Amino acid sequence: MPELPEVEVYRQVASAALGRVIRQVEVLDPLCLAPGTTAEFLADNLPGTTVSAVRRRGKLLALDLRGRGRELTLGVRFGMTGVVIVDGLAAIEQLVYAPVQRNPKWIRFRLVFAGRGELSLQDPRRFGRVVVDPDEALLGPDALTITVRQMRAALAARPGSGPPLKARLLDQGRIAGLGNLVVDELLWRSGLSPLRRVDAVTDEELRRLQRETRATLRLLMRRGGSHTGDLMPERRPGGKCPRDGTPLSRYRVGGRSTWWCSLHQH
DNA sequence: TAGATTGTTACCGT
DNA sequence: CACGGTAACAATCT
Numbered sequence: 638m639p640e641l642p643e644v645e646v647y648r649q650v651a652s653a654a655l656g657r658v659i660r661q662v663e664v665l666d667p668l669c670l671a672p673g674t675t676a677e678f679l680a681d682n683l684p685g686t687t688v689s690a691v692r693r694r695g696k697l698l699a700l701d702l703r704g705r706g707r708e709l710t711l712g713v714r715f716g717m718t719g720v721v722i723v724d725g726l727a728a729i730e731q732l733v734y735a736p737v738q739r740n741p742k743w744i745r746f747r748l749v750f751a752g753r754g755e756l757s758l759q760d761p762r763r764f765g766r767v768v769v770d771p772d773e774a775l776l777g778p779d780a781l782t783i784t785v786r787q788m789r790a791a792l793a794a795r796p797g798s799g800p801p802l803k804a805r806l807l808d809q810g811r812i813a814g815l816g817n818l819v820v821d822e823l824l825w826r827s828g829l830s831p832l833r834r835v836d837a838v839t840d841e842e843l844r845r846l847q848r849e850t851r852a853t854l855r856l857l858m859r860r861g862g863s864h865t866g867d868l869m870p871e872r873r874p875g876g877k878c879p880r881d882g883t884p885l886s887r888y889r890v891g892g893r894s895t896w897w898c899s900l901h902q903h
Numbered sequence: 904t905a906g907a908t909t910g911t912t913a914c915c916g917t
Numbered sequence: 918c919a920c921g922g923t924a925a926c927a928a929t930c931t
């Protein structure tokens with residue numbers, strides 16, 4: 638569910654917590670803690686701190702916490718189905734999602750603020766993770782604002798080694814924020830095949846890709862999320878290219894389905 | 904019901 | 918060594 642467009646909305650909604658003081662941390666499901674992050678540490682160090690910044694880098698939501706002589710960052714990764722809920726309002730309701738299920742048993746983590754209010758992580762599938770001081774250096778430049786220079790660096794390959802373009806675009810260490818649905822959509826809009834070897838991408842194509850990455854993300858955010866692309870309704874057996882009616886091709890990358898038009902994507 | 908699912912990561916192979 | 922494919926994770930939805 639959450640790719641960059643969703644997490645950007647989560648960031649906006651979570652910004653309501655700016656300036657609030659954490660009173661209590663509730664780890665309702667220990668699985669939601671990343672390795673190295675413990676409930677004990679959170680209980681000992683978070684209460685009394687103030688939310689001084691709410692940031693997003695790729696699909697990572699980062700809450701900067703300060704106070705009590707401490708300075709730390711709480712990172713949230715949303716996995717496949719994670720959603721931020723602030724003061725009972727699901728961030729996801731800002732989006733046009735099909736089924737926005739709400740169920741108290743899916744709340745895995747919660748920050749309770751002094752005074753009133755809370756910030757919760759709802760995550761049915763439990764792939765989401767909370768981590769103290771996430772290593773943001775492992776993430777590439779943010780896809781929403783990527784430059785031509787950054788895109789060129791992201792696609793760089795040693796001569797002779799040519800991984801598929803889609804694999805590179807999904808690599809969070811190269812570009813942060815793109816997921817399966819968004820990549821298929823922007824490759825479709827760019828007229829580039831997911832199977833194109835990165836070392837065979839021309840500079841003109843690279844520039845088109847950079848432009849479409851930013852434009853597609855903005856479009857999807859405006860429409861209401863990663864699943865609102867033109868290709869989305871055709872991601873099914875019998876699906877056709879919305880541009881030229883060609884039956885879509887399909888293959889799998891690491892268990893991830895990829896749909897594209899073999900007529901206009903090369 | 905069988906099959907598919909938006910993400911991340913350890914491991915294996917080239 | 919770099920990098921991609923694969924499976925695993927866990928649960929829900931169609």
